[in-house]
Amino acid sequence: MSKMKKILALLMIAVLAFTVVGCSGGDKADDAEKPAEQTEGEDNEATDEQLKITMVTDVGGVNDQSFNQSAWEGLQKADKDLGTKSDYQESHQDADFVPNLETALDAENDLIWGIGFKLADAVKAAAEENPDAKYAIVDFSYGDKTPDNVVGVVFKQEQPSFLVGYIAAMMSETGKVGFVGGMESEVITAFDYGYHAGVAYANKVADKDVKVLRQYAEAFDDPAKGKAIANSMYQQGADIVFHAAGGTGDGVIEAAKEQDKYAIGVDRDQNDLAPDNVITSAMKRVDVGVYNVVKDLKEGKFPGGTTVVYGLEEGAVDIAPTSDKHVPKEILDKVEEIKKLIIDGEIKVPVDEDSYEEYLKTLE
Amino acid sequence: MSLSDLGLIIGISLMYAAPLMYTALGGVMSENSGVVNIGLEGMMTIGAFVGTTVAYFSGSPWLGFLMGGLAGGVLALLHAIACVSFAADQVVSGIAINFLGPGLALFLSRVFFNGATMTAPIPLQNKIPRPMNNLFTKGSFLDLAFNQYATVYIAFLLVFIVWFLLYKTKIGLRIRAVGEHPKAADTLGINVFKVKYLAVILSGIFAGLGGASMSIAVVSNFRATLISGQGFIALAAMIFGKWTPQGSMWACLLFGAAQGIVVYLGGTDIKVSSQILEMIPYILTLIILMSFVGKATGPAANGVPYEKNEA
Numbered sequence: 001m002s003k004m005k006k007i008l009a010l011l012m013i014a015v016l017a018f019t020v021v022g023c024s025g026g027d028k029a030d031d032a033e034k035p036a037e038q039t040e041g042e043d044n045e046a047t048d049e050q051l052k053i054t055m056v057t058d059v060g061g062v063n064d065q066s067f068n069q070s071a072w073e074g075l076q077k078a079d080k081d082l083g084t085k086s087d088y089q090e091s092h093q094d095a096d097f098v099p100n101l102e103t104a105l106d107a108e109n110d111l112i113w114g115i116g117f118k119l120a121d122a123v124k125a126a127a128e129e130n131p132d133a134k135y136a137i138v139d140f141s142y143g144d145k146t147p148d149n150v151v152g153v154v155f156k157q158e159q160p161s162f163l164v165g166y167i168a169a170m171m172s173e174t175g176k177v178g179f180v181g182g183m184e185s186e187v188i189t190a191f192d193y194g195y196h197a198g199v200a201y202a203n204k205v206a207d208k209d210v211k212v213l214r215q216y217a218e219a220f221d222d223p224a225k226g227k228a229i230a231n232s233m234y235q236q237g238a239d240i241v242f243h244a245a246g247g248t249g250d251g252v253i254e255a256a257k258e259q260d261k262y263a264i265g266v267d268r269d270q271n272d273l274a275p276d277n278v279i280t281s282a283m284k285r286v287d288v289g290v291y292n293v294v295k296d297l298k299e300g301k302f303p304g305g306t307t308v309v310y311g312l313e314e315g316a317v318d319i320a321p322t323s324d325k326h327v328p329k330e331i332l333d334k335v336e337e338i339k340k341l342i343i344d345g346e347i348k349v350p351v352d353e354d355s356y357e358e359y360l361k362t363l364e
Numbered sequence: 365m366s367l368s369d370l371g372l373i374i375g376i377s378l379m380y381a382a383p384l385m386y387t388a389l390g391g392v393m394s395e396n397s398g399v400v401n402i403g404l405e406g407m408m409t410i411g412a413f414v415g416t417t418v419a420y421f422s423g424s425p426w427l428g429f430l431m432g433g434l435a436g437g438v439l440a441l442l443h444a445i446a447c448v449s450f451a452a453d454q455v456v457s458g459i460a461i462n463f464l465g466p467g468l469a470l471f472l473s474r475v476f477f478n479g480a481t482m483t484a485p486i487p488l489q490n491k492i493p494r495p496m497n498n499l500f501t502k503g504s505f506l507d508l509a510f511n512q513y514a515t516v517y518i519a520f521l522l523v524f525i526v527w528f529l530l531y532k533t534k535i536g537l538r539i540r541a542v543g544e545h546p547k548a549a550d551t552l553g554i555n556v557f558k559v560k561y562l563a564v565i566l567s568g569i570f571a572g573l574g575g576a577s578m579s580i581a582v583v584s585n586f587r588a589t590l591i592s593g594q595g596f597i598a599l600a601a602m603i604f605g606k607w608t609p610q611g612s613m614w615a616c617l618l619f620g621a622a623q624g625i626v627v628y629l630g631g632t633d634i635k636v637s638s639q640i641l642e643m644i645p646y647i648l649t650l651i652i653l654m655s656f657v658g659k660a661t662g663p664a665a666n667g668v669p670y671e672k673n674e675a
Contacts, residue, residue, distance in 0.1 A: 060588065061470070063479040092470070092588075184638070215630045218642040221589035224383075224582050228376040228627040235372055235503060236631060247589040254583045257488055273485050273585070 051084040051110045051298060055290075056100040058116035061090045066267050067286055071115045071138060074290030081291075082298050097122040105133055111297055113138065113290065117187070123150065134302060136293055138286055139187065141307040148305040153289045156311035157187060158194030158349045159342055160282035161244070163319050163335050164264045165198020167280055168240040169210040170331045171262070178233035178241035180226060180252050181216040188216075190351040191244035191266070191282065197350050197359050201338075204363045213238050217248045226251030234259045240279070242266070253278060262326070269320035279327055281320035288316040313343050365628075371508030373624035378509075378516050379582060381620030383408075385519040386574030387598035388605065388612035389526050390436075390567040395607055396530060397563030398543035399447050400667040402458025405595025406465025407436035407568045408575035413469035415576025416483050416586045417476055425492045429515070429576045436572020437565050439465055444564035448557055451669035462595075470588060482587035483579075492581045513581035515573075522570070526609040539563050543663035546670040556670055571595065604653060607662050622648045 057068040075086035089100040104112045114123035117140040127135045141152040168177040226248035242264035243249035256263035256277040265281030310316030350356040394401035414435035419428025446457040500507040530536040541549040605611025622645035
């Protein structure tokens, strides 16, 4: 029996080792786009050399049909247009971030991306230990404490939220719309108040009186809770609910599907989850942001030590292209006008409670 | 608070509790036979993935539901081989299962869905049916409370079945005997290994059904974060319910009700921070555990591997 135990122990170790290997794998560079010569460990500043770029994904993996996938599409576009050579490291749990960043460093990349705010601490630590390497992070700003070799890339999520808020208010038949947030944080608050402001704007210009119900799920991975909250909102009379809650939002969309109501997606075009119910989505084009930074690097203008903010102007945020399936053309035309007003600075979309109060005053 | 608010809270409780109930019943089966099953979470995850994937490709939610259960059962078979045949540490094996379940689900998801880590959603008409849909006026108390997916009602049925199996049948008596004192059971001619295998595999099937009831009833697709902690909550509910099916059921319902109340309160004008609201289910659980439930004692030989030839 004890021999059996030993064999079993070995088997278990093998299984565990296999799992660990499985976590850090997935280095599939796009070979089709690989130009002839390949440079490794060359000077980072050399602009006509081929740049080597890699990204470390969040736990969703590279095909998460959201953030990470979008970032990877941006890098692939850069490979095609700018002749860079991109690669990725997938993380399957938070503990993978640090080893993946180290692997990326060992491969002598010219730029290492961390996708998502969850990697913020790991990227900062890596950047401080390796001042010669260049890093970039999506959806996080270190503010004044940004190391010189790091770029933070953030998006004006309040802008598409404003647009979908306008659409929701214009399309609501019950005079009530909902907002489901993941966890309160700077990013989600911007979604929240941008949406509120969009509704307030519609109330003003179209002389409506649409109210917003708001609730936070305090989780990004609890679809049952998202569904419960959305059901509760529909029960209270809301007919359109916007979510900024990641996986929790799957439940919001599910509730819309079951109750035959409307939902608004986030980050990417989520119409595929419920084609009859998701009327639009507040999209963040992570690919555009990633591509722009790579382009800057290529042109020798790497904005290290700063946080770059992308919005409507750069085409880095928008509403979903499938919006015309459900949203009437008049409203979409108005949305285009509003976009111009936002870009021109005529409308200053609020990002938190204080700026929202100020915004309301300008509407009076 | 109106009647429809109460209906909403009951509805949310049932929706939340059902997947936990399946999984907790899985824990009841396994642990009554003396095998600790920490791997419920991993078994749920694979069940959730297989359930929705089979339902998506076959168009039959029932087939998906059953296959989800079966997938959990296959993982449980591994747990049984390790813990029963090889007398391995049951906690270690359970942890390995918890790695294996999500890993396998992600890997297979990539194979079947063009590399995506989430599966495509099943259309509404191909989900598990809601037996009382359109029976009551929309938005009425009865509609809000009881217009649930069939999986919810099956969960209650399963509680009764497991109770009957454990306390009213010969095989149930054997399972409990093996969990209390395997040596005594062995001397009476009961095949301890066989009984344990049966209990552990059933436990995986139930956990797999729990996972599938998440992915084809609560939502309609699988993603990596769908099962995040439900297996452990179910495990806690089982201990809370003193290793009995009916006790576990009440524990799961309590947890569901607490979530329902949190969602209800969050939607009212009462200004409580949502972080504090979020603690309610756990605080409530602690209070009830300390004041009403009393000492929870599991099967005497729970977690101890049984080896025939030991003195």
